Amino acid sequence: MFRSIAVRKSQGTQYIADLRAAKPAGFRGKPVINEAACASGCQACQAVCPSRAIQLMPVQIDLGRCVLCGDCEPICPSHKLSFDNDVKLAATSREALVVSAAHPDIDPIKVSKALHKRFGRSLKLRSVSAGGCNGCEMEINALSNVNFDLGRYGIDIVASPRHADALVLSGPITRNMAEALQICWDAIPEPKLVIAVGACAISGGVFADSDALDREFLDNFKPALYVPGCPAHPLTFISGIMDLLGIAG
Numbered sequence: 001m002f003r004s005i006a007v008r009k010s011q012g013t014q015y016i017a018d019l020r021a022a023k024p025a026g027f028r029g030k031p032v033i034n035e036a037a038c039a040s041g042c043q044a045c046q047a048v049c050p051s052r053a054i055q056l057m058p059v060q061i062d063l064g065r066c067v068l069c070g071d072c073e074p075i076c077p078s079h080k081l082s083f084d085n086d087v088k089l090a091a092t093s094r095e096a097l098v099v100s101a102a103h104p105d106i107d108p109i110k111v112s113k114a115l116h117k118r119f120g121r122s123l124k125l126r127s128v129s130a131g132g133c134n135g136c137e138m139e140i141n142a143l144s145n146v147n148f149d150l151g152r153y154g155i156d157i158v159a160s161p162r163h164a165d166a167l168v169l170s171g172p173i174t175r176n177m178a179e180a181l182q183i184c185w186d187a188i189p190e191p192k193l194v195i196a197v198g199a200c201a202i203s204g205g206v207f208a209d210s211d212a213l214d215r216e217f218l219d220n221f222k223p224a225l226y227v228p229g230c231p232a233h234p235l236t237f238i239s240g241i242m243d244l245l246g247i248a249g
Contacts, residue, residue: 014146019238023085027233028068030086031061033101036078045072045081051199051206060100063089064202067230090227090240094202097228111246115224118191119165120245122154125195126164126188130181131213132171135231136198140168148234153247161187169223170232172200172207178214185221193224195241198232205230 016022038059046054049072053065059080061072073081089106091097096107129137143150144157158164161184173181185194196218199205204213225244227237241247 015149016147019148019235020242022087022235024087024233024235025085027085027087028070028083029233029236030084030089030106031063031066031099032082032084033059033061033099033104034080034082035101036080038080039077042077044075044077048072048075051203051208053199058100058102060098060103062203063097063099063106063199063228064094064226065199065205065208066228067199067205069230087233087235088239089229089236090225090243092225092244094226097202097226109225109240109243112224112244113246115193115244116246120247123166123241123245124156124158124164125166125168126161126184127157127168127170128177128181128184130169130171130177130201131174132198132200136170136200136229139229139231139234140170140197140237142234143237148238150234150238153242155241161185162189164188164192166193166195166224168195168197169201170197172204172210172213173215173217174212175214178217181217185217194218194221195225195227195237196223197227197229197237199228199230202226202228 046056050069051065051067053062054072070083091106092109127140142148167185167188196202200207207213225240227240229236
């Protein structure tokens with residue numbers, strides 16, 4: 001018993017009281033693109049990017065593709081690129097995830113009055129890993145742990161799609177998972193929504209050009225919320241879903 005007390009004391013308080021204000025130390029979050037001019041003819045950042053998230057003239061980073069590896073920051077001779085620890089990266093439109101010097105912030109999520117009325121007090125999520133590496137899946141599982149405790153807002157992960165209101169999609173959607181994903185979606189009763197979590201789910205990530213993918217599902221069912229990252233941080237998911245549903249922190 002005394003050993004357990006000693007361990008508990010050394011760990012401190014794990015529970016995050018204010019999820020809205022939390023800023024994890026060391027987290028590589030939103031890209032920051034300053035006004036410094038690029039070196040003439042330089043394409044170093046674009047060349048090193050593993051997911052083709054960077055475009056030039058002007059420099060912009062697509063968080064829907066970015067895996068937040070940070071390789072572009074040290075290689076830039078103009079020190080034009082950096083990252084802060086802002087976890088509020090989610091968006092309700094795909095275009096809003098593109099960051100540039102002229103568009104430094106991700107567009108604020110607009111509260112959906114219809115979703116707030118329907119799911120503002122209770123939202124049940126069914127998580128589907130459609131060929132994921134288990135990185136985003138581990139962070140989705142962490143939503144229910146003692147640190148984040150998403151259940152305090154009436155939002156829970158459920159075991160069956162028949163009990164769910166929303167499908168939480170992670171992974172690039174491989175051909176082997178395309179049918180299973182569709183079956184899960186069909187089993188969720190109306191009204192329902194899709195939440196795309198992680199660069200792989202949003203764009204295919206580093207696997208975007210693979211012929212092993214079948215992303216037709218997202219052509220037919222547009223996500224109501226995009227949660228970028230590789231993996232997506234639990235606080236990014238939480239802030240995004242709370243903003244979408246208009247839940248006060």
